[in-house]
Amino acid sequence: xxxxxxxxxxxxxxxxxxxxxxxxxxxxxxxxxxxxxxxxxxxxxxxxxxxxxxxxxxxxxxxxxxxxxxxxxxxxxxxxxxxxxxxxxxxxxxxxxxxxxxxxxxxxxxxxxxxxxxxxxxxxxxxxxxxxxxxxxxxxxxxxxxxxxxxxxxxxxxxxxxxxxxxxx
Numbered sequence: 001x002x003x004x005x006x007x008x009x010x011x012x013x014x015x016x017x018x019x020x021x022x023x024x025x026x027x028x029x030x031x032x033x034x035x036x037x038x039x040x041x042x043x044x045x046x047x048x049x050x051x052x053x054x055x056x057x058x059x060x061x062x063x064x065x066x067x068x069x070x071x072x073x074x075x076x077x078x079x080x081x082x083x084x085x086x087x088x089x090x091x092x093x094x095x096x097x098x099x100x101x102x103x104x105x106x107x108x109x110x111x112x113x114x115x116x117x118x119x120x121x122x123x124x125x126x127x128x129x130x131x132x133x134x135x136x137x138x139x140x141x142x143x144x145x146x147x148x149x150x151x152x153x154x155x156x157x158x159x160x161x162x163x164x165x166x167x168x169x
Contacts, residue, residue: 014072021065028054028061038062101148 012143029036031054038055039045041063049056081088111119130136130148138155147154 014068017068018065021061025058025061028058129153 022075025038029038038058041051041059043059046056046059052142063082077088077092080091128136128138128146130146130153132148135145135156138146141155143157144155145159147156
C-alpha cells in the first residue's frame with residue numbers, strides 16, 4: 001500500500017483501536033468452541049441470539065471495527081485525491097486495469113464484424129410460406145403479411161385476414 005497522506009497519529013490511534021477490539025473479541029470468545037463463527041451483525045443468526053450473548057457482542061465489535069477501517073480508507077483516498085489525483089486514479093483503477101489486461105487477449109481473439117463478413121457464405125433465399133392460421137411477415141415489405149387462405153398464399157396489409165376484410169378459411 002502506498003504511503004498514506006493521513007497523519008501518523010491517526011494510524012497509531014487506529015492500531016490501538018484495532019488491538020483493543022481484537023482483544024475484546026478474543027475475551028468474548030474465550031469459552032466458545034474453536035469452530036465457533038461470529039454471526040454477521042444484524043443477520044438472522046445474530047438476531048436469534050439472546051441479549052447479552054458473547055457472540056452478539058463480538059459481532060457488534062467486529063462490525064464496528066470493519067466500519068472504522070472502511071471510514072479510514074475512505075479518508076485516506078479522499079486525502080490522496082486532493083494531494084495527488086494521478087496516484088489516486090492509478091490506485092482506484094488498478095483492479096479494473098488488471099481485469100482488462102486479463103480480458104484483452106480473449107477479446108483480441110474474437111473476430112470483428114468485417115472479418116466475419118469476409119468469411120460468410122451468402123444464404124440462398126427461401127420462400128416465405130404461411131400455414132393456415134399462422135401468417136408470416138413478408139421480408140422487405142413493411143406491414144405486409146402472407147396468409148394461407150383456402151390453400152393459397154395471399155399477401156395482405158394486416159396480421160389477420162379479418163382485419164383486411166377477407167374471410168379466413
